[in-house]
Amino acid sequence: MAGSVIKTKIFNSVEITSVPKWIRLLVWKMMIATLLLMAIGSATRVMNAGLACPDWPLCYGQLVPGAQMNLQVFLEWFHRLDAALIGLSAIALMGITWWYQRQLPPWLPWAATGAFALILFQGLLGGLTVTEMLRFDIVTAHLATALLFFCTLVIMVSLLTPYQGTNASSNLAWLSGTAAILIYLQSLLGALVASRWALHQCLGNSELCQVMNSHILGVVPPTVAILTLTFKAWQTPGLHPVLRNLANLASSLVILQIALGVATFRLHLQVEPLTVAHQTVGATLLGILVAFTVLAIRDQANNCAKLENWCKE
Template structure:
């Protein structure tokens, strides 16, 4: 519906909207194909991970559309925050994929039970560092940036809360060796929420920077 309506009303909408809506539709179709393969291939780990990655990419695309359509007037104080938050987005996305790989391959059980797939598990544990450092850097710099737009400040505060919650859930999930399904689901859901917040922050920050540059010209 989004893609068809955006093309139907394209004369009254931003030029980019029909194209990004079509991209989102393509992701949904690809996601459906991967979903079918996930069932027919009996939850093969690479397909499950690709299924997760596509879902997160679709979710991020919707966040981008929403933030681009939201009225926003930049203050011109973002500095390097757009690129720093984009880095955090990439790290969190990759970390989410590693988490899906750990879950789909039962890497925690395999490592502790048979000393197999420990590299996969350790990669996810090590991936916590860059994702957390990048997110915390965004939060700290945002808190120290004067005249930062209230929306960006709120998103930064939300990201701080989510990253703390995500670490706590990750530790609990690891200690319980993924035995509590609800805890594992919450861990993945909070990770997706953190990704969405960072994507929104990045888009708003880029709009802030772009709007000020256009005004200066």
């Protein structure tokens, strides 16, 4: 019974709707800004602008570079600026939630603190990518942390959004959660391929083909999981329209992602917007699956609140 009590407290609709609208709006804006930040980071990489600013945290020793400004410098500088603004927002969110903690769900200040810790670590990794000359393991860790931060914000948004489930999600949460983990791992493989230029190495020198092929074959498990999730969502009567729409969107995005991946591969990464879109769609797909998982768990939590004698610890 303790498990159902905890779930009911975390997903209590009254507590969630009592959160001021401006706090919810701040988390929403941070989530969208983070998705855009990852897209800008991808553009910075494919445009070979990762070291356009040779120093860190300034750029050519200035807050705003002057005569040195060109497209590559602008991308790297703007990437840092966006990251700094998100970092300041994370500090503000953490401070606000602790200041108003008595009026907020008890999990919210801790979640905000966790988000701040992730963005702080992300900033350190960002600095190391420059000082260590784009070392592939640091670049991969940089994206891995960014995705975790993004997922944290998606979870917070999904918990703060008023939602009254239909108690029909059954066991869909574990399936969407598994798909989210698989997409996350596939994204890390993609980051490894990009940071080591595995496609060029494989096609040019027959090196790192194992890394490249792992990413290609790695698309199968998450695709199967997502299509299964969508099929089961179609077959679940009474499923909340939001969950049904998220499942449909996930299937559409995974098909688009595969198409972008094939195009990127065939064009040998020569069309930069395709590469940027490939990473951005992947991050969006991850966010959709995380949101589905949280809402499906909330659906089950509502069921537990109504049928406590059916819920076990």
